Amino acid sequence: MANENANLNSSKAPEPVGLYPHARRVGNLLFLSGVGPRERGAKQIPGVELDEHGNIVSYDIETQCHSVFRNVRYILEDAGSSWEELVDVTVYLTNMQDDFAAYNRIYAEYFKDNQPCRTTVEVNKLPTPIAIELKCIATIITL
Template identity: 85%
Template sequence: MANEKEILNSSKAPEPVGLYPHARKVGNLLFLSGVGPRERGSKKIPGVELDEAGTILSYDIEAQCHSVFRNVRYILEEAGSGWDQLIDVTVYLTNMKDDFATYNRIYADYFKENQPCRTTVEINKLPTPIAIELKCIATI
């Protein structure tokens, strides 16, 4: 997975939507690019229903949370790190008012053992029709 430039890409996480790697290793730190809930090899987003124009008709934040956490885990493990080595997580939500309580409950289930620093912010939009994205730092 790694090359001499310390750029890391997962064979399981969704393909990046631009020119960036899934992660980059610097010393004993692993910096993950923004990770969303999309599925590798398709444009499918768990829990999202789109109309023919690509506009979001409905979405399930719970399904997206589970999917994004799974994708982060894929990247960590393929890079030689792990869930328990996360030290900082920035979470971007597109609808804090309606989604925070559900996201926060699911987050607490995933992070019972390891409690990295966390920042959660609301943003207007993400590059694909998703409601959550994570930006993470872990140790290796």
């Protein structure tokens, strides 16, 4: 991105569910909007089974974690940053008691080399029928 203060939408990450960009660059910082496990152009959410009313019947937190981390990577790379440039990650889980151990194990696999600051909180519900969402800040190295 040429502009130092610009919104960015990735061509690979799932479409935003509201009026917001995937990320916003401000100087050498990149602020990502909340990123979930949905896939671009797909109605089915990886690791989620819904009933006919759109309510969650079951979900696989491990599948959702892998999908969320992939989407974050897509946004970072499309913005001219990378996984290694993440400096802060806020994680929202809808079921801390049942999902934290699996999420924490998978998180450790993805972040063993780069360890950004992290906050993990439980929320009652997310805007779509998902069990995890990430909010991230990364740097962009300009040459």
